[in-house]
Amino acid sequence: MIANFNADRALRLARETLQIEADAVAALAGRLDDEFVQAVQLTLNCSGRVVVSGIGKSGHIGRKVAATLASTGTPAFFVHPAEASHGDLGMVTRDDVLIAFSNSGETAELLSIVPIVKRIGAKLISVTGNPASTLAKLADAHLNAGVEKEACTLNLAPTASTTAALAMGDALAVAVLDARGFGEEDFARSHPGGALGRKLLTHVRDVMRSGNAVPKVRASTPLAQALMEITRKGMAMTAVVDPDDRLIGVFTDGDLRRLLETSHDWKTVPISEVMHRTPHTVGPDQLAVEAVQVMEANRINQMLVVDAEQHLVGALHIHDLTRAKVI
Known part of the structure; x- marks a missing residue:
C-alpha cells in the first residue's frame, strides 16, 4: 500500500x-x-x-x-x-x-x-x-x-x-x-570513554611529553643554541634548568619576537639573561583539565611539568590536550 x-x-x-x-x-x-x-x-x-x-x-x-x-x-x-x-x-x-x-x-x-x-x-x-x-x-x-x-x-x-x-x-x-x-567524578569513573571521563580522569602525566621530547637547556647556554633546541623539539619554547635539572626559567617564541624588536645582537647572550624566571608550571599528578584552565587564564599554549622539588619532568602543549580530547 x-x-x-x-x-x-x-x-x-x-x-x-x-x-x-x-x-x-x-x-x-x-x-x-x-x-x-x-x-x-x-x-x-x-x-x-x-x-x-x-x-x-x-x-x-x-x-x-x-x-x-x-x-x-x-x-x-x-x-x-x-x-x-x-x-x-x-x-x-x-x-x-x-x-x-x-x-x-x-x-x-x-x-x-x-x-x-x-x-x-x-x-x-x-x-x-x-x-x-x-x-x-x-x-x-x-x-x-x-x-x-x-x-x-x-x-x-x-x-x-x-x-x-x-x-x-x-x-x-x-x-x-x-x-x-x-557526583561528577563517580560519573566519570563509569564513563571513562566519554568526554567527561576524559576531563576528570586524565592526568597531566598521561598526556605530557617526557624524556628527550622535552626542550631544555642550561642557564649558560647561548641564545642561538637555545633557539636550535626550540626548533628541534617543536614546542615553541624551552625550559632552562640548573645542573640538577631543577627548573629556573623558560624562554618562548614570544620572548624571541620581543627581543627582535630591539637593536641588540642577542645571539651570544646566555639564555639566563633573557628568560622568564617565574614560568607557569603544573604537576604530573594534576588533572589535565587543570592545566587547560591555567593555559586559558594566562593565554599560553604550553606549560612545563615539574615535581614537588621543581625538577623538570615533562612539558605540555595545548595540542597534546586537544589530541587527548581533554578540550
Missing part, C-alpha cells in the same frame, strides 16, 4: 504526538507519593543488584533504565522475563530488587516469575499503567505510569505509555543517585 503523504498533516501529527507525550510525562509529577519514596528506599537499601525486566516495548524501556542505574552508581542489569523462566532467574538473589515494567500490569511472562522472586526474598518494584493490576498489587512499591491515551492515531502502538515509563524510570534513577551523593 502506498501512503498518501501530506506535509501539513505530517507536521500536525508530529506536533500532536509531542504534545500528547509531554502531557503524559507532566501528569506523572502529580502522582508521585509515598510509593515513589518507598521505591527509592528499596533501591538504596538493595545490598545486591537491581534486576530490571519487561517484554516488548516495555523491555526496551527496562534495558535503558537498567543502563541508567548502572551508570549512576546502582549495580543493575536487564533480564528478559521469558529467559528468566528458562534459567536466567538463577541470577536473582534474595538481596536483589526486581523492577518490572508492564503497561498493562498483566504481562504473563512477568507474572510467572514474580511468585518465585517473592519466594526468594527479593523486593519488587512495579512500573505499570494500571494501579489495579496484578503486578501492581504484588509489588512492594508501585509506580503509576499510566497515560490517558497513546500518541498513535489508532491509540494502539505504545508511544505515550513508553515515554511515561521511561520518564518514571529516570525519575527513580535521579532520586537514587542524588541520595547516594553520586
Whole structure:
C-alpha cells in the first residue's frame, strides 16, 4: 500500500504526538507519593543488584533504565522475563530488587516469575499503567505510569505509555543517585570513554611529553643554541634548568619576537639573561583539565611539568590536550 503523504498533516501529527507525550510525562509529577519514596528506599537499601525486566516495548524501556542505574552508581542489569523462566532467574538473589515494567500490569511472562522472586526474598518494584493490576498489587512499591491515551492515531502502538515509563524510570534513577551523593567524578569513573571521563580522569602525566621530547637547556647556554633546541623539539619554547635539572626559567617564541624588536645582537647572550624566571608550571599528578584552565587564564599554549622539588619532568602543549580530547 502506498501512503498518501501530506506535509501539513505530517507536521500536525508530529506536533500532536509531542504534545500528547509531554502531557503524559507532566501528569506523572502529580502522582508521585509515598510509593515513589518507598521505591527509592528499596533501591538504596538493595545490598545486591537491581534486576530490571519487561517484554516488548516495555523491555526496551527496562534495558535503558537498567543502563541508567548502572551508570549512576546502582549495580543493575536487564533480564528478559521469558529467559528468566528458562534459567536466567538463577541470577536473582534474595538481596536483589526486581523492577518490572508492564503497561498493562498483566504481562504473563512477568507474572510467572514474580511468585518465585517473592519466594526468594527479593523486593519488587512495579512500573505499570494500571494501579489495579496484578503486578501492581504484588509489588512492594508501585509506580503509576499510566497515560490517558497513546500518541498513535489508532491509540494502539505504545508511544505515550513508553515515554511515561521511561520518564518514571529516570525519575527513580535521579532520586537514587542524588541520595547516594553520586557526583561528577563517580560519573566519570563509569564513563571513562566519554568526554567527561576524559576531563576528570586524565592526568597531566598521561598526556605530557617526557624524556628527550622535552626542550631544555642550561642557564649558560647561548641564545642561538637555545633557539636550535626550540626548533628541534617543536614546542615553541624551552625550559632552562640548573645542573640538577631543577627548573629556573623558560624562554618562548614570544620572548624571541620581543627581543627582535630591539637593536641588540642577542645571539651570544646566555639564555639566563633573557628568560622568564617565574614560568607557569603544573604537576604530573594534576588533572589535565587543570592545566587547560591555567593555559586559558594566562593565554599560553604550553606549560612545563615539574615535581614537588621543581625538577623538570615533562612539558605540555595545548595540542597534546586537544589530541587527548581533554578540550
